[in-house]
Amino acid sequence: MSTLEVKNLHVTIDGKKILKGVNLTLKTGEIHAIMGPNGTGKSTLSEAIMGNPAYEVTEGEVLLDGQNLLELPVDERARAGLFLAMQYPAEIPGVTNAEFIRGAINARRSEDNPISIRKFLKKLDENMDFLDMSEEMADRYLNEGFSGGEKKRNEILQLMMIEPKFAILDEIDSGLDIDALKVVSKGVNKMRGPEFGSLIITHYQRLLNYIIPDVVHVMMDGRIVAQGGPELAKRLEDEGYAGLRDELGLDI
Ligand code: ADP
Ligand code: MG
Ligand code: MG
Numbered sequence: 001m002s003t004l005e006v007k008n009l010h011v012t013i014d015g016k017k018i019l020k021g022v023n024l025t026l027k028t029g030e031i032h033a034i035m036g037p038n039g040t041g042k043s044t045l046s047e048a049i050m051g052n053p054a055y056e057v058t059e060g061e062v063l064l065d066g067q068n069l070l071e072l073p074v075d076e077r078a079r080a081g082l083f084l085a086m087q088y089p090a091e092i093p094g095v096t097n098a099e100f101i102r103g104a105i106n107a108r109r110s111e112d113n114p115i116s117i118r119k120f121l122k123k124l125d126e127n128m129d130f131l132d133m134s135e136e137m138a139d140r141y142l143n144e145g146f147s148g149g150e151k152k153r154n155e156i157l158q159l160m161m162i163e164p165k166f167a168i169l170d171e172i173d174s175g176l177d178i179d180a181l182k183v184v185s186k187g188v189n190k191m192r193g194p195e196f197g198s199l200i201i202t203h204y205q206r207l208l209n210y211i212i213p214d215v216v217h218v219m220m221d222g223r224i225v226a227q228g229g230p231e232l233a234k235r236l237e238d239e240g241y242a243g244l245r246d247e248l249g250l251d252i
Contacts, residue, residue, distance in 0.1 A: 002028045002065050002081065004166045004197065009060035011041075011048045018044045020222040021060070028165055028197040031188075033208055035233060036219035037241050042201045045219070046168045050084040051077055064166070079108050081165030083158075092142040097154065098124060100142045101161045108162065127160045130190065131183055149180040156187035167191070167198045173207040185210030205237035220250060 004026045011019035018041045026032050036042055048055040049062050051074040062069045069077050092100065101124070106114045124138060131153055143151055152172050159167055172184055188198065188211050200211060208216070208230060216233045218226040220241070225248055226232065236244065244250075 001194070002165045002197070003063070004082075004199075005061075005063040006045070006049070007061045007063065009045070009048065009062065010058045011044050012056045012058050013044065013054060017058075018055075018222050019048065022219070022222070022224055024199075024217060024224060026166065026197045026199055029194045030214045031192065031198045031200060031211060032215045032217060033200045033202060033211075033213035033233060034217045034219055034224075035202060035205070035236060038203065040219050041222040042219055043170055044222075046084055046170045046199075046201060049077075049168060050074065050082065075107065078104075078164075081108075083162055083164035083167040084170070093144055095142050096139050097142050098138040101158055104158065104162050123161060127157055130160070131157055131187055133157060148175040149177065152176055152184055153180060153187075156184050159191060160187055163191075163196070165195065165197065167196070168201070169198060170201045171203065172200070173202055173204065181207065182210060205233045208233045218244060220245065225250060 006022055006024045009019050009022040010017070022041075022045060024032070034042055034045070044055060048057055049069065051070075051072075057070055064080050064082065067080065069080060069082070072080065095103075102115065102120050105120070109115065125135075128135065128138065133153055137150065137154065140146070143154070146154060152175075155169075155172065159169075169188070172188075173181055176184060185207065188200070191198070200207070200213065202208065212230055213233070214229075216228050216230060217224045218232065218236065218241075226244060
């Protein structure tokens, strides 16, 4: 079992304090959701964990099995077993989707032991079938001209191919129609198991009808202010964030 631990994380952007002491512990075998109003710091948390240089960590640690990820360059964080689906995935012209994925897999393996082409293509084909993706998606340049739904589907394909220990999925549900949402959820649920843990960041409860989280964290104003089970997400759907804010006596 592996553990991803965020300890008292403080993050600043352009001198503005965004995260004000975030704590959470995620273990492989678990799926946690982070919900919270817009602008509350959810994406900041994922960016800081992944090492986006615009996000300055002023205090705290992020430990993967005891190793402080914040001391590692971004590529080594990925190699340590982390996967981040960005809210706005980048386009990489000139690199096909399949090449990109194979590169990402091999970057996580030792240099003298790359995945065989045959194995790679078989796995790619199986996973693309599973996600109802058309074959030509493999040969298109990464994210170039992909629709919003195709990008999200493709991120889940990357996830299933790369098989990280931990995935942080930031708003994988945004802009998806119900069919795409179901496919994306099906992919994440297939990953579920003792070797995989995920932090699912979402604004809406809807996604959590398909991916049932073990733990729900609510973030407001740069802090986790409440934790619970799936029922907490349902309650937020019914009452909005205002109810919780009042109950906690938060003035934010
Ligand atoms: P959420 O994902 O919860 O909607 P974010 O983490 O994206 O929230 O943003 C938290 C706060 O940080 C917001 O006030 C936002 O305006 C600010 N912020 C986010 N990214 C940047 C940036 N690159 N530069 C300046 N401010 C930013
Ligand atoms: Mg946002
Ligand atoms: Mg966000």
